[in-house]
Amino acid sequence: YLDTFMALHLTTYHEGKEKYGKYFRPLTDFEIMHLKGAAARGFDHLHDGVGLPTQHIAMTAEFELAMQAVNPELTVPYWDYT
Numbered sequence: 731y732l733d734t735f736m737a738l739h740l741t742t743y744h745e746g747k748e749k750y751g752k753y754f755r756p757l758t759d760f761e762i763m764h765l766k767g768a769a770a771r772g773f774d775h776l777h778d779g780v781g782l783p784t785q786h787i788a789m790t791a792e793f794e795l796a797m798q799a800v801n802p803e804l805t806v807p808y809w810d811y812t
Contacts, residue, residue, distance in 0.1 A: 734801045750799040760793055 738746075738757040746754035767785060768776040775781045794806040 731797075731804060734797050734804055737800045738796055746799070752799075753795040754799040755792065755796040760789065760796075763789060 735757070738755070741749070741754070741756060743754075743756050743759070746756055764776065767781070768774045776785045790806055790808075794804075797804045797806065
């Protein structure tokens with residue numbers, strides 16, 4: 731898991747797309763996505779109201795696809811709140 735995480739961190743967008751395919755995204759894409767949705771102090775779409783579960787689920791799904799582009803056997807762990 732951590733080796734794959736490091737591959738997302740160390741591989742550029744274009745290198746990753748060429749080597750791992752269309753679902754690869756570098757870790758910086760997810761950092762930027764999170765900052766754009768949550769960085770404003772008074773305007774946080776990711777952590778206020780319904781944004782918390784829906785946006786994080788969507789980002790986690792995209793992150794899992796990027797991880798699986800590097801290592802298809804991986805899944806992102808989840809918590810069962812039921």
